[in-house]
Amino acid sequence: MSFIIDPYRFQFCSDADATAFILAAGITDTTQRQAICQLVKDLKTYGIWSKMKAIYPFCGSTASQQKYNLKDPRDLDIAYRLVFNGGGTISATGYLPNGVNSFADTKFNMTTNFNSNSDASMGIYLRTDTSINSADMGAGNTGIGSQGILIYSSYSGSLYIGCAFASSYIQPIPTNTDSRGFYAVVRDSGNQSQYKRGNITINLTETRAVTTLQSLNIYIGGGNPNAGVSSNLYSDREVAFSFIGDKLTQTEINNYYTAVQAYQTTLGRQV
Numbered sequence: 001m002s003f004i005i006d007p008y009r010f011q012f013c014s015d016a017d018a019t020a021f022i023l024a025a026g027i028t029d030t031t032q033r034q035a036i037c038q039l040v041k042d043l044k045t046y047g048i049w050s051k052m053k054a055i056y057p058f059c060g061s062t063a064s065q066q067k068y069n070l071k072d073p074r075d076l077d078i079a080y081r082l083v084f085n086g087g088g089t090i091s092a093t094g095y096l097p098n099g100v101n102s103f104a105d106t107k108f109n110m111t112t113n114f115n116s117n118s119d120a121s122m123g124i125y126l127r128t129d130t131s132i133n134s135a136d137m138g139a140g141n142t143g144i145g146s147q148g149i150l151i152y153s154s155y156s157g158s159l160y161i162g163c164a165f166a167s168s169y170i171q172p173i174p175t176n177t178d179s180r181g182f183y184a185v186v187r188d189s190g191n192q193s194q195y196k197r198g199n200i201t202i203n204l205t206e207t208r209a210v211t212t213l214q215s216l217n218i219y220i221g222g223g224n225p226n227a228g229v230s231s232n233l234y235s236d237r238e239v240a241f242s243f244i245g246d247k248l249t250q251t252e253i254n255n256y257y258t259a260v261q262a263y264q265t266t267l268g269r270q271v
Helices: 016-025 030-045 250-266
Strands: 052-056 083-085 089-091 094-096 103-109 119-126 137-141 146-155 159-164 181-188 191-197 202-207 217-220 239-245
Touching (some): 030 250, 191 250, 217 239
Antiparallel strands (some): 089 094
């Protein structure tokens, strides 16, 4: 009797969650495996892992690899695996929407999957600098950047607009002339916050009443507009990481960036 041995099956990370993702996504590259392993360990060390509902590391170079949720790597809608739509380019550096009709549907519905409209976070790591007026991630009223959870890394080429379940985007709107970097928006009770790490540091929090959650899936590469808003505001910026989870503190945002930047550096695609 003969046996066929897969040599990659014996090169796992010691972390079971990282190993499950590596197997599901078919990641065979040693560097990519090491990067995923360390990312999961870092997020657990920082106490962030348990607060996440979906983590998209965009590891690998095909849609069948990049679609998986690191937190639950099953190929199911209820596991929030990505469904890519439209054009766009997928490569070892991430997912590049085309700014016309492409986006990734997370299958994460705001109404049914967040704990509440006062406990949420969402973030994205972008590798390209463009000035298109687009929503990089989220769902809600894309017309005025409100009533949902939305990230616009570069609006009018010089502004970063964010919203976390409020009637308006966060004020004052911070200046942001380079769309590359790590972005996050957070809803914590009566406060909504937005953050950026990379070429500049943005920490901005305001008190604003929460709005009712809407039955919309969060998109990556677009804003999934609510009823009466015609534009999805498709993005043309390359995505190398994104997440959806429970509320995070500013310290946790700092630690998240540290972990993600280390992950990107290992893969040679940091900005």
